[in-house]
Amino acid sequence: MSPITATFRFYEELNDFLARPLRGRAFESVCAHTATTKHMIEALGVPHTEVELILVNGESVGFDRVLADGDRVAVYPKFEALDVTPLLRVRERPLRTIRFVADAHLGGLAQLLRLAGFDTLYDNHFADAEIEALAASQERIVLTRDRELLKRRTITHGCYVRALKPQTQLREIVDRLDLAGSVRAFRLCLSCNAPLRRIDKAQAEGRAPEGVLERHAQFVTCDVCRRVFWEGSHWKRMRTLIDSLVPEQRERDAKA
Template sequence: MDHFPITRTAFFRFYEELNDFLQEEQRKTTFSYEFIGTPSVKDSIEAIGVPHTEIDVILINGESVDFDYRMQGGEYISVYPVFESFDIISLVHLRSKPLREIRFVVDVNLGKLARKLRLLGFDTMYNNNFKDEEIVKLSLKERRIILTRDKGIFKYRAVTHGYWIRNNDPKKQLTEVVKRMQLENSFEPFIRCSNCNELLNPIDKELIKDRLPKLTFLYVDDFMECKGCRKIYWKGSHYEQICKLIDELKVG
């Protein structure tokens, strides 16, 4: 006599930004999810389409559980994002401790965002040849937050800190990251090269006279040089643009 696998059903509800990953009919409502066997709640959540890096707390029938909880069927499961603001002190946090120093590694589709983050002073690794495996290794080795437009990178179980960028426009992407991670008071502009991410050092303009436009040499006194690619920076039109950008980010 043939035995057919038993299909079980659980009921999920995802909150706030996690709804961005769901089908339209699943958003901001409780929906049923069918499965076979006893998969982990983490595997079930990712099968639905939500990356585990976006999740901080899971409640099953009102009780906090970790990613390894084995599904039995009949559960009512509430899933909350990393930055959801409610009292979760007594619950099981699924993320490792927050990163004390904010550092990023971004995927190959986010080069303009990387440059903007560097202009604000954030240590941001980017290379248009990065493979997913390299990004994950950098994230783990150097404790960097992964910023990506590719949800597939979150299928790596080792990933602990990552964020999927919703917007396509680089300026909106920057605003999204700043607001989502509450970085408004962490800006250190004009300390890092937007080209290669190395720190900038003051340099005497007489030492770089032959590398400057004549009028710039005459009317500007303070210069910074990247210790990596040796690009020269001074307070020109880009300086005013960055100051305006910072004001908009802090107000907006």
């Protein structure tokens, strides 16, 4: 049986996953006779969760398209400006609610996403199989710097995080997923991911330092870890970070 050869071209940031000689150009690759677009895209190093659109011979297809000899495959990431409404996106539907699960290397990012109001599960002991199960059962977006994790079959939504520092990672995710309009800061506990609620000063007595009680009038608490929070210097630094992401966030919070 003669081999099947297809020509591939990956666009924009998807090239980051390819071997250097294959980046930014069309190249041929030998395929198994039953190989699908998903199989070959991942065999070449690109996690399927990073792909938004596939064209085979100019026709929009899904991940299950079996490749034939001579096929020309164009693979695109998320589109920022181009309207691709008439074409077939490779995921059936977007997630109704934005929720995340982060791998063991992204603890700092997980805290900052909680700061911005996004439900984010994180435990540095999560195994890959556990992350996969949480993503499937709770419809969460997987955040990771491990491309092999994103290749797991049941993970449908995920982001390979390119930046190394948590604040830069936060900006990357907010920009990539267009989350600026969904930021609702200071709603979740940074440690527990549980909702914060307002309490009066009397309820904070014995749980916050005396000096803090003298200087501040507004307090919130987490009912899981029982910690009490107030608008001190740390809050101001976090406020500055959120304002740098979403300048209108302060006005929105004030109206909430």
